[in-house]
Amino acid sequence: MMWVAVILLGILAIPITTELMRSGMSDAQRAKAPGQFALLSQGTTHYEWLGPDRGPVAVCIHGLTTPSFVWRGMAKGLALMGFRVLVYDLYGRGYSDRIRGDQDADFFDRQLVDLLGDQNIDGNLTVLGYSMGGAVAAHFTARHPQRVKQLILLAPAGMFELAGSRIALARDLPIIGDWLFLAAYPWEVRRGIKAEEHLPTSVDGIYDLQHAETTRRGYFPAVLSSLRGLLRTTCEDQHRAIAAAGVPVLAVWAEEDGVIPLSCKDTLAEWNPNAHKVVVPEAGHSLPHTHTDRVLEAIRASRG
Template structure:
């Protein structure tokens, strides 16, 4: 029976072994990346400035699994609107450090606070948040409303609680949840990326870039940590606070989004009746790069 136990333990160790054998982020690889890197209080953050050297600052916060390159098409459009655009990789993604610890809202807030201080951005910014980035942006805006001129949310997370299913089990159960997540989620994510490969995108080679991201050590643990942290609860208190503070909000939803349900539009209206909201027909969850022009048109209109 001992050999049966050893085989079982060996099989159980496979997801963790695969994760450990993935290529880690190195300084040499980071040096080849576009943009710059800064050592902040929690680790090294990769970032890029796009657009004119002068102009109102727009800061873009990406989502759970796709790093800052998801903003490249949007950034070009925002630059044409006159914005000086700052995009950056959240910890655990892209060329930023794989930082250990819980990826809570406070964790990501501190990364943004540090980056803005490092880049000496003192004026109020237009803050854009996509998917999980929408939850991060909401937390930041609720805590620092005077620092945000306008909050733009694109298919934002934080509207409904994740209940039931493998992801909820992985989130809520230590050790076993880690194993379940590492054993199943990489395949689920890669399959989803492959299924979207035929869609038009304002970001060149985005699907190849997304697949490459899944091959980096620390990426999947970071995703799980975010599910257990910033994405664990809804952002109802934050959105109510943003409404009370009078920060202008534009929320844009994809009509066919299968990640963030369109019913979230009504939820946000309940939390913050002053929020301006629009739905893009035919758009799924990737509306940031699949329906870039439509998103930019709505942003342009919201500026009057």
């Protein structure tokens, strides 16, 4: 019986041990990173500027699992449109610090406000948010509407509450949920990446980059923290506040999105009837890098 107990404990320890054995972000890795680093109030943030020095500023906020490299194709297109484009890695992803703390709305708002302050950027911003980045962007815009010229949402999160799934179960259970998440979610992420490897993309090597991200310590705990924080509730109040403030909104949806269903388009329309909606045919949730030209076309049209 003792051996059985030892074996069971060993099996139970596998997800936690695997996480602890993943490599951390090293100085050598950061030395190879594009862009620069800013030491902010919560930790070090990796960022990169693209486009003309004096163009209007566009801030791009990535999603739950794929860092700022998801914007590389989009950023080049935005730069050609004349924007000065700022992309950055949310904490726990990419080259930014893996720091402890609840990844809620305050957490992400503070990172962006800190970064904009560090870069001496004030208002007149075009803010783009993809997936979870859409929730970050909605909270930022609702809190600082005077700083935002236009809000652009790409398959944005915050349209519904996650419930009735294994991810929701892991999110809601303390300790046991952490184990369940570390045991199952890495496999789900890698399976999702593998399923998309045949798709065209505007980001060279993105699927290899995504796989590499899953090997870094602190990445999966950060994802879980975001699910327990920012993504626990909807952004209804924020979108209603944005509508009341009169901030122009462009929402681009993917027709075949399996993560943020197309029905969310109607939800946003209820919260903000003035939001302009565009649907990209045959696109899935990865539309910023798989259907980059169509997204850029929608943005270009929204500028008049």
